[in-house]
Amino acid sequence: MNSSADRLNDACRWLESQKSVITQQLVQWAEIASGSHDTEGLQQMADRLRSDWQQHGLILQPTSLPSIEEIDSHGDILCWKTVDALVARQRPEAARRVLLAIHFDTVYERESSFRKCQWLDADRLRGPGVVDAKGGLLVMMWALAAIEKFDLAAEIGWTAILNPDEEIGSPASASLFQQQAGLHDFGLLFEPCLPDGAMVSQRKGSGNFTIVVRGRSAHSGRDPENGRNAIVLLSQVIGEVDRLNDPQADTTVNVGRIEGGGPLNRVPDLAIGRLNVRVSDASALADFENRLGQIVDQANEREGFEVRLHGGFHAPPKSVDDRTRKIQRAVEASLDTAAAAIRWQSTGGACDGSKLAFYGLPNVDTLGPRGGNLHNPEEWVDTASLVPKATSIVRLMTDYSRGVGPLV
Structure with missing residues (x-):
């Protein structure tokens, strides 16, 4: 049998x-609309x-997720089910195990006009979700196909989780990540690296909140004094909330959407x-x-x-500890010797890596390809980075299986 190095x-x-096969697949995957609410x-x-993974002998099993609670446009709690997460496992009985994860939802819903891919130059491909996170x-x-095809990780087990709700904070799949975190030694997540190739180390915590104001409707001409204008009160509340922005503490508040109102001759009772x-x-x-x-209590x-106030923080801040630094060094060691040294950078963005770190699993979460303009109709990916990124993971997992490198 050939040596591990061979x-x-x-x-x-x-x-x-x-x-070329990988690039063709990326175009095909990106042109499948998979917005977070498009079941x-x-x-x-x-x-x-599932079909494409099976071609490599990798079996993705559907895993049911709990219902998602959201506040609808009427201010009521709406419960709905997303699709199943997909989970693949190899050698789950191994003493050393790695968790790999990335999402298959995007921010582009079916009604978006951004549906097709376009080549910007020989390597850069523009398209919905090409870098976040179909790439x-x-x-x-x-990477996993190569690892199994060439028998490079016989001494370790791995679990891959593909979830359908990361772009809305992973409300359904969070429990799956919590369940799996304690069963693995470290995590590898495939969010895109930054446009200049830098990788993310620390992340801000992120929370989504909804404020529902109910007042009393009335005719704006005959008896406005009997009305209670929900929009006016909400605007006052929002003004107070905006003052919670604190640049010195690096806390940012973004009021992203306001809903409410109706006929102009009626005092609005909902905002x-x-x-x-x-x-x-x-x-x-x-x-x-x-x-x-x-x-909210004062209002x-x-x-x-x-x-009423709904919501909360779905991703705590992510910091770097000694265990995470070991994974970072392993990622650096897995690069081709001709590659430039990795630069690690903090970001305000959150991802499932933040949750896994909170659940006790150290991880690196930007192992995906290079690209930019995320959540934007100008989103692009450098397709030349796809194979080197996959090769890096193959080297890292091979070293871990052999018991060499920074992770040992």
């Missing part, structure tokens, strides 16, 4: 030979993933405000929620109004 070289050459499109994407899905699949909050320090989580709660004391 098999590793064969795997890297094989991946390089598959470059039909998500199921289509899930079916395609990451491909990097993970092809809804939705906001996103980012904090850098874990100690700021409870402090922000307390201050936000006080604003709720107004006669004739009912004010």
Whole structure:
């Protein structure tokens, strides 16, 4: 049997030979609409993933997720089911195990006009989800395919989780991540690296909140004094919330959407405000929620109004500890010797890596391809980074299986 080094070289050459196939798959996957609320499109994407993984002998098993609770446009709690997560396992009985994960939903819903891919130059491909995170899905699949095809990780087990709800905070799949975190030694996630190739180390915490104000409708001409204008009160509440922005503490509040109102001759009895909050320090989580709660409580004391607060922090801040630094060093060691040194950078964005770190699993979460303009109709990916990223994971997993490198 060939040596481990020979098999590793064969795997890297094989991946390089598959470059055009990988690029074609990326275009096909990106043009499957799989917005977070598009269950039909998500199921289509899930079916395609199961089929493509199976071609490499990798079996993705559907795993049911709990219902998602959201506040609808009437201010009521709406419960709905997303599609199943997809989970693959190899050698689950192994003493050492790695968790790999990435999402297959995107921010582009079916009605979006951004549906087709377009080549910007020889390597850069523009398209919906090409880098966030259909490209990451491909990097993970092809890396695992090479690892199993060339028998490079016989001494370790791995679990791959593909979830359908990351772009809305993973409300359904969070419990799956929590369940799996304690069963693995570390995590590898395939969110895109930054446009200049830098990788993310620390992340801000992120929370989504909804404020529902109910007042009393009345005719704006005959008896406006009997009305209680929900929009006016919400605007006052939002003004107070906006003052919670604190640049010195690196806390940002973005009021992203306002809903409410109707005929102009009627006092509006419903208004809804939705906001996103980012904090850098874990100690700021409870402090922000307390201050936000006080604003809502004070508004709720107004006669004739009912004010309710929903939501919370779905991703705590992610910091770097000694265990995470070991994974970072392993990622650096897995690079081709000709590659430039990795630069690690903090970001305000959150992802499932934040949750896994909170659940006790150290991880690196930007192992996907290089690209930019995320959540934007100009989203692009550098397709030349797909194979090197997959090759890096093959080297890392091979070293871990052999018991060499920074992770040992």
